[in-house]
Amino acid sequence: MYVTHPDAGRILTSIDKANHSEVSMRQATSGFEGTGRSFTHTGKEAMVSYKPTNGVDWIVASVLPTDEVFHSAVQLRWESTLLALVLTSLLTPLACFIFYRALKPLRELGQKMIAATKDSSEQWRPSSFYSNDELGRLGRVFDSLMLERGRVVTELKQSHLVLQESEQRTRTITDSMPAVIGYIDLDHRYRFCNSAYKRFHGLQPEDMLGKTITEVFGDGVYNAFADCIEQALSGQRVSFERMVEQDGSVMCMQYEYVPDFDAYGVVRGFYSMGTDITAYKRAEQDLSSQQQLLRAVTDTLPALVTFVDKTGRIKFANRTHETWMRRPMHAIEGNLIGDLLGAQEMEIHQKHFTCALGGKVATFGFERQEADRIRHYQATYTPQFSAENDIIGVTCLVHDVTEAKLLERQLNVMARFDSLTGLPNRIQIKECISRAIDDNRDAQSLAAVMYLDLDSFKAINDTLGHQAGDLVLKEFGRRLAGCVRRSDTVGRLAGDEFVVILERLSNDSESTLVAEKILRAMEKPISINGVDRIVTTSIGIEMVSTEVNPSVETLLKAADEALYRSKQLGRNRYSFRSAAASV
The missing domain is CATH 3.30.450.20 (PAS domain)
Known part of the structure; x- marks a missing residue:
């Protein structure tokens, strides 16, 4: 209850029976001690302090209106506020002036930045003075950036100009x-x-x-x-x-x-x-027509017509290849020439192919074994040049000359051998004498040339006929061949005139032995039309030594003179050109 209270009606009354109860009072009765905010009985805001007493279960409460407690503080606050307002009114213009002066470089920098955005020229004029502070450093950086910008703009303009010129050149080139x-x-x-x-x-x-x-x-x-x-x-x-x-x-x-x-x-x-490419297509068609014509022509030729490029690959081959090589065309064209020839044959062709690639025409002959016979070929390798005069390959023309070779051999036999006796004729006799002279000189040996004819041969032709004369000539040639060595030569000059060449003799007597053998061989009768008849021969001998180097004609003339001597001495004998050596 209240012991004392400004309101006398509350004295000795219970707090709970009061017309109203303060929250702070209930807190104090609950043991609260201290100061808090509350309200007076008149409803004003007040500061209330509670403290219990010692010895007596009383609580001393002190209530003081807030306006009285803070009157000095409120007065001081209003005075401070008034002073602040006065100071603010005085310092604001000064501060604005100071800020204005301090921000002037920044404003100038901002104006320069605005001007820079409007000015597209690369020429930038930097400031002549910078303050020694952050704004000054910022100005220097900005001016350096603007100078760099000017350099970049200059380079960009130059690059743009170069690009325009390049585009113009490109346009000019492409338009032309x-x-x-x-x-x-x-x-x-x-x-x-x-x-x-x-x-x-x-x-x-x-x-x-x-x-x-x-x-x-x-x-x-x-x-x-x-x-x-x-x-x-x-x-x-x-x-x-x-x-x-x-x-x-x-x-x-x-x-x-x-x-x-x-x-x-x-x-x-x-x-x-x-x-x-219209012209190219037309040229391609013309080339195709020409190639077809070329193939049609070459396919009918009895020869191989081939074009081989620099790598040795066959680019063109006529149809004759299929017959000669017994291969289909697809196995020939496009293949290396070395794949079609053997190693030994390729070695021969490669030499001449390389010669043709060097710019020279190569002509050569070669042989091939085919089945049971050897065939002969004649090849011509001709270099082919491009429009720039570069060698692009070789044209090969190969003829089968087997029949020509056989005919050549037949003609050679006919030209070098006597058709009646089969013995060497005048041409080959002279060749053999010339060779014998050289061989015996190298061997340091002797040689002998015998000149022979048949005694009374004209009478045989006149009385028995030319057929009987031919029979005698053939038999005479056969007997002469039987009297000499295989290394010696027996030939017929003309009519009944024969020549014997003896090589590698040691002395003159070896030739006389042969002469005597011939004379004895002719002692045997020859059957002419069923009648046996002895036909003799006369021989002239000329020796060939290593000390002299006579001509073929000189030797034949000397041997003929020795023969004439045998005739003078009665025929059926042999003689040397020297009378002392005649028998």
Whole structure:
């Protein structure tokens, strides 16, 4: 209960029975001690303090209105506020002036920045003075950046000028080229077209820029080449031919689509280049016709006609190869010549092939074993030159000369052998005498030349006929061959005149032994028309020593003179040119 209270009606009354109870009072009765905020019985805000007394269960409460407690503080607050207002009104202009002065360099820098955004020239004029603070350093950095910007702008303008000049040169070059050149982007739109579009397609290049392929040429053309376009945009190089009609004539155009990649390898479009290949196609057709004509002509030739390139690969072969080589054409053309020839045969051909590649015509003969006979061939390798005079290969012409070789041999036999007796004739006799002279000189030995004829041979022809005379000549030649060594030579000069050549003799007596053997051989009768008749011979001998080097004609003349001596001495004998040596 209240013990004392400004309100006398509350004294000795219970706190709970009061008309109202303060929260702070209930807290004090609950043991609270200290100061808190509450209200007076008149409802004013007040500061209330509670403290229990010692010895008596009383609580001393002190209530003091707030306005009385804080009157001095409130007075001081109002005075401070007034002073602050006065100071603010006085210092604000000063602060503004100071800030204005301090921010002047920043404003100037800002103005320079604004001016720089409007000025596109590369010439920048830096400040002549910088303050020694952050703004000064900022100004220096800005001016250095602007100077760098000016340099970059100058370089960009120069690069732009170079780019313009390069584009102009590119335009000039592409416009002067006899080809349709364009650039198409990923949207299938033309970004570049040269003036050839007007010449080839009747289109103005400037009207094509920005338009799609469909807008320029229509759906039909686009659909025809849509696959090629997609391949180019996928990164593949595409080549195709297209027929184009112009002024009533048809041209053959070859187009190349070349992808354009960026720095990361991504396709960003493709270049299109079309070239008029009508003349090339016509030349190709003409060349094909000429090749067909060439093959038709060469296929009928009885010879091998071949063109071999520098690597030794056969590029052309006529049909005769199939017959001669017994191979199909596909196994000949396109193959290396070494694959068709044996190693030994290739060695012969390679030498002459290399000679032809050196610019010289090579002609040679060779043989091949075919079945049961040897065939002879004559080859001519001729170098082939390009329009630039570079050797591009070799043309080979090979003839089968087997029959000619056989005929040549027959003619050689006929030219060097006597047709009646089969013995060497005058031509071969002279060759043998010349060879004997050289061989015996090298061997330091003697040789002998015998000149022989039949005694009274004219009487046989006149009485028995030429057929009987031929029989006697043949038999005489046979008996002479039987009287000499295999290394010696027996030949017929003409009529009944024969020659015997003896080589590598040790002395003169060896020749006399042969002469005597011949005389004895002729003692045997010869059957002529069923009648045996002895036919004798006379012999003249001329020795060949190593001390002299006589001519063939000189030796024959000397031997003939020795024969004449035998005739004078009575025939059927032999004589040397010296009378003392005659028998």
